[in-house]
Amino acid sequence: MRGLLSCGLAAALAAVAPQARAQDATRSRQTAIVTAAARLAPAVVSVNVLRRERRVAADPFDLFFMPRGYEQTVEGYGSGFIVSPDGLVITNQHVTQGAEQIVVTARDGRDFPAKILGEDPLTDIAVLKIDGGSLPVAPLGKSTDLQIGEWVVAVGNPFAYLLGNTEPTVTAGVVSAVGRNLLPSEGQSGVYVGMIQTDAAINPGNSGGPLANALGEVVGVNSNILTPSGGSVGVGFAIPIERAVRVADELRRFGTVRRAWVGLDVAGAEDLRGWKRVGGLRVTQVAENGPAARAGIVVGDVLLVAKGRRLRTFLDWEAVLLDTGPGDSLTVSYQHAGQPRTARLTVTDLPTTLAEKVAILGGMKVVTVTDAVRAERGIQSDHGALIYDIPDEMEQATGLRSGDVVLQINRTKIAGAEDLRRAFSTAAGGGAVTVWFERGGRLGRTAFYVR
Template sequence: MRGPLVCGLAAVLNAIGPAARAQDATRSRQTAIVTAAARVAPAVVSVNVLRRERRMPADPFDLLFMPRGYEQTVEGYGSGFIVSSDGVVITNQHVTQGAEQIVVTTRDGRDFPAKVLGEDPLTDIAVLRVNGSDLPVAPLGQSTDLMIGEWVLAIGNPFAYLLGNSEPTVTAGVVSATGRNLLPSEGQAGIYVGMIQTDAAINPGNSGGPLANASGQVVGVNSNILTPSGGSVGVGFAIPIERAVRVADELRRFGTVRRAWVGLDVAGADDLRGWKRVGGLRVTQVAEHGPAARAGIAEGDVLLVAKGHRLRTFLDWEAVLLDTGPGDSLTVSYRHAGQARTARLTVTDLPTTLAEKVAILGGMKVVTVTDAVRAERGIQSDHGALIYDIPDEMQQATGLRSGDVVLQINRAKIAGAEDLRRAFSRAAGGGAVTVWFERGGRLGRTAFYVR
């Protein structure tokens, strides 16, 4: 009797053995990375953008007939992630900039027309809204406790237009560094400071997608890379999720982002190594009656630590301000006349008076350069009119950009916004005007006709 029984058991074991072994093999491959990707990926979307751009003719002969170039519809692609089930999406501002039409595509292939709720070029964050319900939401974590060397995932839709599907791509790497500051580059609107550095591959189209930890929580927004070739070489950067969420909340509530202001200016890009001489960040200007002045900070003092972060260059200070909002308290350690001191500042909103803003030249908007504006923007000149908004077509026609400070038109000094308005009014219909301006701390010049 034992023989048939043993044979029967063997037959049963042989029948279930391959299935059990396959399940065991699958479970053994269910790593933390696999689990984290499965948790975040459903909320990752592709952001498809149409914008109009002015192009110059490639053939010099065509310049005779199209001296100002021609307009062309250009497609752009990026990524994003859903943060509320009713269709709020976070992405990068450089993805949505100048968009005439935006379509968000979910992982399951559904297309949703998207509306821009708000954009903030300074932090490179944009918030979109799609008409949806019960959409998957990305779990949010925190970046403040990230450990160097821990696993992270970059999830997005790189080269989505070539891959031809909406399934997000996952790349894995480690946290290479935190608190990274990138020096501003020509034409860069955003300030990339306090960034998360990773070697997880970030490629064109990944911008705006989430950087997630191994627990499947979003800790950053993938934004840019350093590369000599245009592709990933393992040096990518993400905006900390705390900053992205704060900016997104401000954009949803107010349509703009209120800037932290403490009423002081510090040594700029021309003194990046000054901290080695003085042991901190030198205060170059203090606004009268501002928060810093009320706390006793004076010109010539040396800032050492703010919010627990050591201060070496103006970029460290920018990172502190970007992550601080009006009404917050800011504890600063500094040195005054050789003595160590600590001050607690009450941060206020940047006091840019709305009455100072003047719309001119068919849409270009400027603001008078005040002490507050100088401190917030790091402007070197003590006068001028700051361009804070300018249409794309006007940029092409004038050579001016958002962030430029107009200092002089022909022989007339421009003290502020009203001077600029009057100067352009006088020049309308006449000959070309020559405009001197400050851009990124350097003097520039352009010439154009005012119609």
Template sequence: MVNPRLSVTLLALAAACGRGEQANAQDPAGRAAPIAATAPAVASQLNTSRRTAIVDATARVSPSVVSIRVVSRRTVQPSLLDGFFGVPQEQTQQSFGTGFIMRADGIIVTNQHVVAGASQITVTLADGTDLEGRLLGEDPLTDIAVIKVERDDLPVPPFGRSDDLQIGEWAIAMGNPYSFLLGNSEPTVTAGVISAAGRNIVPSGAMTGRYYDMIQTDAAINPGNSGGPLVNALGQVIGVSASILSNTGESVGVGFAIPIERALRVARELVQDGSVRRAWVGLDVAGADRMNDWKSAGGVPVVAVVPDGPAARAGLQTGDVLVRANGRRLRNYLDWEAVLLDIHIGDRIDVVALSDGREASHRIVPADLPTVTAERVRLRGLDLTTLTPAIRAQLGVRSDAGATIVSVPDETTRLTGLRDGDVIVRVDYVSDRRVVQAPITSTRDLARVLDAIPRDARFRLWYERQGRYVYVDLRS
């Protein structure tokens, strides 16, 4: 996918070819060492066959790599004041990415940011065949999506493991950089090494995904590679190329892939249910503001515990310091979030925490998210629920009261910018020539206020998103 941009780093495979200094080595008597006689023979064999582990791995996986073309239509309002009922202007955008076949019956895995907002998806197989793609499901949090095409004979690559990676082992990135500008549909292959494992990328305001426990590689990953497989030297898929770190958008050789275990787990849930069922533990920990304090804190400080939530029932309290979870050392909040990202409903989290300087063990049994179990109402096409302490903790909002958006149609998001998780806190409107600023403390408040706004009148909707209060102007 062209955005987020991905990085380029090519590595020479000189290690397999011998070195001239060895061929000219001398023994103490001045005679040529035996290595000099064998080096040309080795080089000759390599030049004749040229079949390395990377060549074999490419042959195993490349037939299962696909190119993805996405057409999206973005509706733009001439003015936000026109709100829901303004005259929209439609813009068509085209973008490209990569995917790979997960099942022979047409199930394809890619990045969520590749297909975000797609109105039309075309999948091109390695042999050039174009197929219409249908989006089965997408999960922005893990940046995984699943596409279905109508075929039942597609090649499936071998899948490996990402939990036993060796730093320095070969890493092979496959994808379709710059789409069809290179003139054909066969995937591009680049090679590097596994630079690191278990990397946590600090979230930024522009990121919808959470990139924790990522595989770092210096194999060239370019714009258009998003969603493509990262492969080991055995020809096994070990990750899904997703992003880079770069201050300029240019190549710096620091690319990241989603671990294959996570990608396949999420993909299977999307195939089965169309969405991912998230686990909730009912506690909040010190975040980015404490990133530099983890050594002195000796773990991750708990700053809030939801009464009668899973963490509270496990005996955890505000002020405790989490030091390990399921055997993993916790250095900062990213380590804790990485644990939660791969937890299912019904799993157990065995936590070791410091309480008053003493270590204690706790077993947390995660539950469904409060927004899932809360009673919902529908207003103006939005699914909403009243903000509760549990939902407040889940979303990490500052507001004490409001109406939480649980689900919003894509078209409404395009028209207004409203998203799932936004908390409506106030509505401003004009009534009898005076400005009314109505606080919203519940869904009932919101329904009452919307009913009070004169027909076809403009109003301003204030909401909280990620700790910031913003507004959108609409028409009733």
């Protein structure tokens, strides 16, 4: 009898063992990456855009059938993620730019017409609204405590529907660096500073999708890649989630983004490549009765740290301002006459404080930067418009000087004098413009109104 029981028990254990091993194997495959992807994927969407673009006929044969310049409906695509149950979606502004129609597709294949609540080209963030009832929401994390080398996942819809269905694609990598600054370039959608760098594969169509930590919490918005081929080579960049959320909230509440202003201008110690020298930023202008002046900062002081960020180049200061809003308090460490000091600045709204800082551009004289002009003036940039005469009152209003080479206005690359005039004409009456320029071989930025 005892033998029969032993045989029965052995048979039962033998039957259970494969099942237990299978369960153990399944559990061993449940890595942090798997868990993160499962937690985040339901809130990731595809953003499908129709826009009209003006094209130029490339084939001479086409000129017989259509005007040299013609409009064409173009389909674009990107990714996004839902941040509220009632259907707020964060994506990139370069995905939604010029859209006549937007359809957001959820993971389960449902399509939702979307409207744009707001767009901000400077930070490359857009907010969409869809109506879909109680929708899954992406969990949000922090980018401020990211560690170099920690695992992250990029989730999105690369190449749109070419992969066959609406299930988002997940790629894994590590945080390669934080605080990365990208210099302005042709076709660049925004000012990409203070970025998260990752080697997780980011491809066309991933723009606007989330970068998440191993807990499945969104730490950034995938926005940009460096590539010689158009596809991922392991150098991708994401906008920090804190910046994206702040901008999205401004767009949701006001339809625009209020810019931080502290009443000072700085001269970067970097050359146009942006990395050669460190040691702070010299204060070149201080607005009378502005936040910096009230805090005791004067021309000649050297800013070293702001908001906990070391100021190695001008672009570091740009990142601080993008991550700061009106009403915030900004702590700055600086040197005054060689002595260390600390100041707390109360940030105000750029449009409000610059209401009188308006430029009438009729008196500015510019010339296209040619090879001859470049050689004569020692200009480093390969394009731009050289200011060779500017009235004193315009210089004070704009922060530009005779000898400056204007490189970019808002998102528009300035190839020459005509581009500059056209860009200012387009911007007239539309709010503050951001101007990037070369001065003495260094990169600078200013902002002012055009009327």
